[in-house]
Amino acid sequence: MDTQVFDMGGIDIAWCPGCGNFGILNALKKALAELEIEPTNLVLVSGIGQAAKAPHYFRTNVFNGLHGRALPPATAIKASNPSLMVIAESGDGDMYGEGGNHFLHTIRRNPDITNIVHNNMVYGLTKGQASPTSLRGFRTPVQVAGVFLEPFNPLAVAIALDASFVARAYSGDMQQTKEILKKAITHKGYALVDVLHPCVSYNKLSTYQWFREHTYYLDDSHDPRDRNEAFKKATETEKLPLGVFYISPERATFEENTGIYKENRQPLYARKVDMGRLAGLIEKFRT
Amino acid sequence: MSKPSALFGHVVRLMKQNLSFQNRSDVSIVLCGQAGMGIQTVERFLTQIFKLCGYHVFATKEYMSRIRGGVNSTSIRVSSKAVRALIDRIDILILLDKGAIPHVRRRISSKTVILAETAALGDDFDRSQYNCIDVPFTKIAIDIGDKIYSNIVAVGAIAGLFGIELQAINEYIKQYFSAKSPDIVQKNVQAAKAGHELGSNLVGSGKVAFLISPDSRVKDEILLSGAEAVGLGAIAGGCDFISAYPMSPSTPVLVFLAQHAKEFGMIAEQAEDEIAAMNMAVGAWYAGARAMVSTSGGGFALMVEGLSLSAMLEIPIVVHLAQRPGPATGLPTRTEQADLELALYAGHGEFPRIILAPGTIEEAFYLTSTAFNLADKYQVPVFVLTDQYLIDSYYNVAPFDLSGVKVDRHIVRTQEDYQRYELTPDGVSPRGIPGYGKGLVVVDSDEHDTHGHITEDLDLRVKMVDKRLRKMESFKKETIEPELIGPDDYKTLVICWGSSYHAVVEAVRNLARDDVAILHFKQVHPLAEKTAAYLQKARRTVIVEGNATGQLAKQIKLYTGIDIHDRILKYSGLSFAVEEVADRLAGLLD
Numbered sequence: 063m064d065t066q067v068f069d070m071g072g073i074d075i076a077w078c079p080g081c082g083n084f085g086i087l088n089a090l091k092k093a094l095a096e097l098e099i100e101p102t103n104l105v106l107v108s109g110i111g112q113a114a115k116a117p118h119y120f121r122t123n124v125f126n127g128l129h130g131r132a133l134p135p136a137t138a139i140k141a142s143n144p145s146l147m148v149i150a151e152s153g154d155g156d157m158y159g160e161g162g163n164h165f166l167h168t169i170r171r172n173p174d175i176t177n178i179v180h181n182n183m184v185y186g187l188t189k190g191q192a193s194p195t196s197l198r199g200f201r202t203p204v205q206v207a208g209v210f211l212e213p214f215n216p217l218a219v220a221i222a223l224d225a226s227f228v229a230r231a232y233s234g235d236m237q238q239t240k241e242i243l244k245k246a247i248t249h250k251g252y253a254l255v256d257v258l259h260p261c262v263s264y265n266k267l268s269t270y271q272w273f274r275e276h277t278y279y280l281d282d283s284h285d286p287r288d289r290n291e292a293f294k295k296a297t298e299t300e301k302l303p304l305g306v307f308y309i310s311p312e313r314a315t316f317e318e319n320t321g322i323y324k325e326n327r328q329p330l331y332a333r334k335v336d337m338g339r340l341a342g343l344i345e346k347f348r349t
Numbered sequence: 350m351s352k353p354s355a356l357f358g359h360v361v362r363l364m365k366q367n368l369s370f371q372n373r374s375d376v377s378i379v380l381c382g383q384a385g386m387g388i389q390t391v392e393r394f395l396t397q398i399f400k401l402c403g404y405h406v407f408a409t410k411e412y413m414s415r416i417r418g419g420v421n422s423t424s425i426r427v428s429s430k431a432v433r434a435l436i437d438r439i440d441i442l443i444l445l446d447k448g449a450i451p452h453v454r455r456r457i458s459s460k461t462v463i464l465a466e467t468a469a470l471g472d473d474f475d476r477s478q479y480n481c482i483d484v485p486f487t488k489i490a491i492d493i494g495d496k497i498y499s500n501i502v503a504v505g506a507i508a509g510l511f512g513i514e515l516q517a518i519n520e521y522i523k524q525y526f527s528a529k530s531p532d533i534v535q536k537n538v539q540a541a542k543a544g545h546e547l548g549s550n551l552v553g554s555g556k557v558a559f560l561i562s563p564d565s566r567v568k569d570e571i572l573l574s575g576a577e578a579v580g581l582g583a584i585a586g587g588c589d590f591i592s593a594y595p596m597s598p599s600t601p602v603l604v605f606l607a608q609h610a611k612e613f614g615m616i617a618e619q620a621e622d623e624i625a626a627m628n629m630a631v632g633a634w635y636a637g638a639r640a641m642v643s644t645s646g647g648g649f650a651l652m653v654e655g656l657s658l659s660a661m662l663e664i665p666i667v668v669h670l671a672q673r674p675g676p677a678t679g680l681p682t683r684t685e686q687a688d689l690e691l692a693l694y695a696g697h698g699e700f701p702r703i704i705l706a707p708g709t710i711e712e713a714f715y716l717t718s719t720a721f722n723l724a725d726k727y728q729v730p731v732f733v734l735t736d737q738y739l740i741d742s743y744y745n746v747a748p749f750d751l752s753g754v755k756v757d758r759h760i761v762r763t764q765e766d767y768q769r770y771e772l773t774p775d776g777v778s779p780r781g782i783p784g785y786g787k788g789l790v791v792v793d794s795d796e797h798d799t800h801g802h803i804t805e806d807l808d809l810r811v812k813m814v815d816k817r818l819r820k821m822e823s824f825k826k827e828t829i830e831p832e833l834i835g836p837d838d839y840k841t842l843v844i845c846w847g848s849s850y851h852a853v854v855e856a857v858r859n860l861a862r863d864d865v866a867i868l869h870f871k872q873v874h875p876l877a878e879k880t881a882a883y884l885q886k887a888r889r890t891v892i893v894e895g896n897a898t899g900q901l902a903k904q905i906k907l908y909t910g911i912d913i914h915d916r917i918l919k920y921s922g923l924s925f926a927v928e929e930v931a932d933r934l935a936g937l938l939d
Contacts, residue, residue, distance in 0.1 A: 105783050107632070110794070118802050123783035124791040125635055126803070127628060128658050134592075134625040135632025139783070141616055142590060142636035146784050164628075167621035322614045330589045331637025331782060333614055335756050340584055343609065344749055347571035349401065 063098050065091040068121050076115055082259025085233035086180055087116055090151075092236070093243040104147045107136040109161060112187045113153035113180030130160025133168040133177065137316060140173045143329035144317045149247070151178040155185050158194040158214050165216070169223040169252055173316040176246045176253045179216065180233075182261040183268050190264035200267050216256050217296035221289060221308050226251030228292065228308040232277050233259035234270055238304070245306060251315050258302065280305035287311075374561055375428040377438050378507060381452060382445035385417040387500035390525075392423040394504045396743050398521055399427050400572045402513055403563025407432040409742040411923060414597070414681040420452045427511065429562045433709070433744045434851035437926040441510070443503050444469040445486055464506060482551070489543045498540035505541035509548020511561070518545065571748050575739035575848075576601035578710045579669055581749065582717025582733075583641055584613055587756035588667070590633040590640035592618045592626040596648040597681045598737035599671035603643050623648040627655030627666075634664045635792060637760060637782040639721050643669040646688055647678065653695045656730055660700035662792040663770070663778065663817065665724035665731070668692075669717070672736040674922050683922030684737035686847055686895035692732045693874055693904070699814070701821035704732040704874040705829065708850030712871055713739065714749050716829075722757045727777060727824045734873065736895070738924035739848035763788025768799040772812060776819030821875065828877045835866030841938060842887035844913065846870040846894070846901050849925050853893050856930035862938070873901060881909040891915040891937055893930060 068091045077083050094104065106117035110129035117124040123146075127135050136150035157165055157179045168177070183200070185191040191204045194214035201208045220228045227249040231239040239257060246253035258277065260270050268276075280303050285291060292308035317323060326333070378395070382388050392408050399406040407426040413419035424439075426432040439456045444465035457463070457479065463470075464484045470476065484506065490499035501522070508518050518541045526534045573581075579602050583591070591610075593603040603617070610617040616633075620626035623644055630640035642652060649670050659666040670692055674685040692704050703723055707713040717733050724731040763781035767788025771778045781790045791801030796813060798804045834854055841864060845853045850869050857865055868883050870876070884890055884905070892902045892913045897920040902913040917933045919925055 101789060102787065103784055105636075115803070118793070121789065123789050124793065124801065125632065125662075126791075126793040126795065127631070127662075128654060128794055131624065131628040131655070131658075134620065134628035135635065138590065138592070138629040138632035138638070138640070139636040141618075142633045142638040143782075143784055146636065163621050164625055167625065320616045321611050322616060326614065329637060329784070330614075330616075330633075330639075331758070331760060331785065333589065335584065335587050336613065337585075337751055337754070339612060340581070341751055343584075343612075344571060344581060344751075347573045347577070348569065348748070349397075 063095040065095040067101055068094060070119055070121050073119065075119055077112060078263050080262045081112070082182060082233040082261065083113055083116060083180055085236050085239065086178070086257050086259060087119055089233070089236045089239040090178070090243055091120070092240045093247060096240075097244060097247060099147055103145070104149070105139055107132045107139065107148060107150045109152040109156040110187070111153040111156045111185070113151065114156055116151055116180075130156050131164065132156065133161060133164040136175050137168055137171060137173040140175050141317050141320060143331065144174070144323060145329060147247070148173075148175040149178060150175055152180070153186070153193075154179055154181040154183065154195045155193045158216055162194070166219070166223065169220055169225045169254075171316045172226055172252045172313065174250055174252070176243075176255065178243070179254070179256045180259055181216070181256050182259050182265055184261045184265040186261050186264055197267060215296060216254070217307055218293060220254050221293045221296055224289070224310050225254055225308065226310050226313070227253035227306070228296075229253070229255045229306045230302065230304050231255055231257045232273055232304055233257050234273055238279065242306065249309070250312065251310075277302045277304050279303070280307070374430065375426060375432055376440045376561060377436055378425045378427065378441045378443070379422055379439045379453060379456070380425075380443045380445065380503060381420060381422045381449035382500070383418050384413060384415050384421050386445050387497070388421050388423050388445075391500045391504055392425065392743075394501075394521065394525065395425055395507060396572060398508060398513060398517055399511075400567060400570075400745055401517060401521070403565065403567045404428065404561060405431050405564060405567055405745060406572065407434070407742070407744040409435050409738065409924070412682050420446075420449050422449070422452065427561060429564060431745075434855045435738075435924055435926045437928045441507070443507070445499055445503060447471055450474050484547060490540060493539045493543065494536050498536055501537045501540035502544035505544020505546075506548040508541070509545040509550075510552055512549075512552065515542060515545045567745055569748070570745040572743060572745045573710060574601065574741060574743045575710055575713050575735060576741070577605055578713035579717050579733060579735060579740070580605035580609070582714040583667075583669075583721070584609065584615070585714070585749070585751065585754045586667070586718035586721030587639045587758070588641050588721060589614060590616045590630065590638040591643065592620050592629040592633070592640065593643045594620050594623045594626050594648055596645045598673055598684070598740045599643045599645045599648070599669060601740060602669055602671070623651035624655065627652035628658070630666055631655055631659050631662065631664050634659075634666060635662070635782065635790070637785065639667075639725065639756075641667040641669055643671070645671050645673050646675045646691065649688070649691065649695070657696035657698055657700070658794050659730055660696060660698065660702075660817065661794050663728040663780075664792065665728050667720045667724050667731050667733065669733045669735065671740050672734065674920065680922040682737065684848070684895065684924050685920055685922065686736055686849070687897070687900065687920065689734065689873055689896075689900040689904070692734055700729070700817055701824070702730045702732065702874065703727075703824060704734055704872065706734040706847035706871055706873045707739065708845070708847055708869055708871060710742075710744060710746050711749070716871060718754055723824065723827065725757060725759045727820050728780060729820055729824065734847060736848050760785065762786040763790065769801040770797060770799045770813065770816070772799060772816055775823040776816045777823065825875050825878075828875060829872040830877050830879065831883065832869045832871065833866055833883065834869065836863055837866075839866035839887060840864040841866070841889045841891065842883065843867045843934065844870070844890060844892040844901070844905075846873050849893050849895060849930075852925040852927050852930050855927045856934060859927065859931050860935060860938070865938070870901065874904065876904060876908050880905065881911060884909060884911045889914050891917060891934065893917045893925065895919050895924065
């Protein structure tokens with residue numbers, strides 16, 4: 063499929079020239095096109111932030127909700143109609159800060175959705191404050207003495223929670239990012255892809271060059287089924303590993319666990335209330 | 350166990366005093382005990398057994414926010430006619446534990462028969478002022494095996510007092526404890542038998558008679574709580590997705606729906622917090638489900654951001670908001686009607702909404718089901734505003750009529766050029782859902798264009814605000830009218846809303862005046878057009894509200910310009926009792 067099916071055409075993109083978000087946008091379009099995903103069957107769910115605008119640059123179904131709240135509706139959309147492909151995409155502030163609680167519990171819930179987090183370690187839309195993943199010492203107009211909080215480690219947290227699929231990519235490498243996204247999208251269950259990317263306007267610390275120097279790809283010797291090894295890799299900070307860190311043993315998804323699709327594959331909107339059964343239930347209150 | 354002969358002596362004394370309750374067609378029984386003593390089991394048991402025997406029954410409980418200890422009580426009315434409101438008067442008081450007397454002192458009189466063991470009355474209680482009958486509930490229970498059975502001894506005793514056959518209780522015990530071991534069933538049967546003997550002996554050879562006769566119609570009726578009625582109403586409204594975070598007093602609705610979710614193909618999810626619950630519900634509607642959230646004050650406060658989201662996305666939402674006293678944690682297990690303004694003004698920005706406030710168990714069912722159709726049709730938030738009192742009260746009602754209940758879905762199959770926010774005369778844009786049709790469904794919490802994409806076109810912004818607000822004019826045409834009870838040529842109009850309905854109706858009936866009518870609002874926003882006309886006809890208006898500031902009175906003033914003359918307000922955490930409304934009304938009318 064041609065990636066053009068996802069192009070909006072003639073739109074004004076609000077990102078800065080050279081923004082890492084472009085790389086993620088293009089990698090995702092390519093991944094979806096190669097997987098032959100129809101725009102009508104896809105829902106992109108996002109929150110608020112620069113990264114959260116990505117769905118507006120996509121020709122598909124879009125649910126652009128509230129800051130930090132992409133995962134609950136994404137879970138519910140998938141559960142209400144499992145035939146839809148659902149991707150929740152937003153930034154590090156949105157997913158790990160404002161939406162931190164949903165991040166934890168969505169991993170536990172394990173809906174069959176893909177969670178793409180644009181991680182540039184800074185707040186772009188509000189003009190340059192620290193994000194949960196900002197490195198120590200990062201100075202901003204708010205963190206005037208430099209960040210002194212321990213950076214949030216989304217991969218380690220996800221692996222600790224036995225997330226179904228955990229990966230990290232770097233937007234400067236579109237080819238590899240696309241491949242990682244394809245694995246995440248086709249994985250059954252919750253799949254996290256934390257995508258490192260530079261913010262050319264507000265992060266002068268983690269630049270394109272910094273990422274090139276501070277990342278490396280996991281090679282074939284890494285077994286993503288080995289949770290302890292994955293956790294060890296996730297806690298490396300000198301150089302950040304890229305690739306698929308962890309794939310948990312397969313377990314039922316949230317939609318499957320609801321139990322309502324076992325005998326009836328129809329989405330909720332196509333179903334009817336069983337009024338006879340309801341009458342029977344009301345009848346039980348007679349005794 | 351006391352000797353039967355001693356008990357019989359008590360009965361004779363009671364008879365000599367010609368107790369008024371014996372001649373009532375309506376007996377009020379109150380049981381008090383600690384949390385954890387099984388007071389709720391007694392309530393469930395007795396209401397079911399009375400109902401099965403053809404008596405009209407009403408029950409409500411008031412309880413402390415704790416799992417063990419404290420003082421909890423349940424009030425049960427048994428009658429030959431329909432009874433549906435809390436009364437203060439207690440005819441039979443059963444104390445299962447000490448420390449309860451101060452809790453009920455204002456409700457008892459020399460006519461109250463108190464069944465309790467001496468220790469339960471407390472040292473400073475003057476027994477000579479009351480009809481106290483020493484019943485060693487604990488000792489009987491311990492003799493059977495554990496003091497835990499004392500609640501079933503009480504069930505047996507009350508059944509005995511009403512001449513209910515032991516067999517009926519035994520059958521119910523076997524059914525109720527079916528999941529327990531045969532030993533536990535047997536001990537409960539023994540406990541009931543011991544209590545029953547006691548109660549029967551008290552009545553003696555049929556000389557103490559209650560003039561309560563069964564009503565043959567009761568048999569065909571259903572007995573359920575407000576929470577169950579809301580849950581059934583949700584199912585009837587096509588609810589197939591409930592997301593909530595447990596919070597008293599809304600929790601029983603979540604529990605009920607979770608227990609029946611599988612058989613009705615419903616998703617019931619306990620979210621990590623109310624924020625997630627609300628955002629899930631909005632997402633579910635977006636994908637074509639019919640979702641509801643169920644919560645109480647503080648939980649709803651967390652949902653407010655998501656409520657505003659639903660308004661901007663023009664995605665329907667049904668909010669069951671069970672009120673309890675605030676601010677903040679307030680009185681978690683008590684009742685109040687103080688969140689009308691919260692429901693009305695919740696959410697940043699300006700957007701229309703509908704607020705329904707059931708006053709009865711029937712209304713809890715029908716209005717909850719209606720809420721889904723209204724939400725779907727107008728793509729607005731619809732509230733079902735209940736409270737602890739309505740949620741936790743039980744009484745028998747005619748079985749719900751499903752013939753008029755239908756699920757109106759307003760979903761369109763999209764075409765390729767589909768625009769989610771097409772500007773329309775009534776403000777309602779045809780609602781497509783993803784994966785149904787050739788179009789794309791784009792929704793955005795930012796101000797958006799007709800396609801749903803983010804915009805800062807300020808002329809379009811004005812059009813979008815106007816479009817959203819136009820829906821209010823559209824759904825006003827479907828406003829549920831207030832109900833007038835009483836003469837059309839009233840001089841005094843008593844206004845109430847929500848759960849105070851039955852207390853007000855019974856109080857006004859007790860006043861027996863032909864110039865007083867009641868106007869009960871079951872939709873509290875927007876108010877019916879006729880509201881002003883009803884009020885203008887009255888020489889005097891009185892409003893009864895379970896809050897401290899007269900929240901509906903303020904709305905009436907805002908929309909009709911009319912000041913309500915008098916306000917009967919209550920905000921102690923307890924619901925209105927019939928006598929209280931009657932007394933306060935009488936004080937105003939004389």
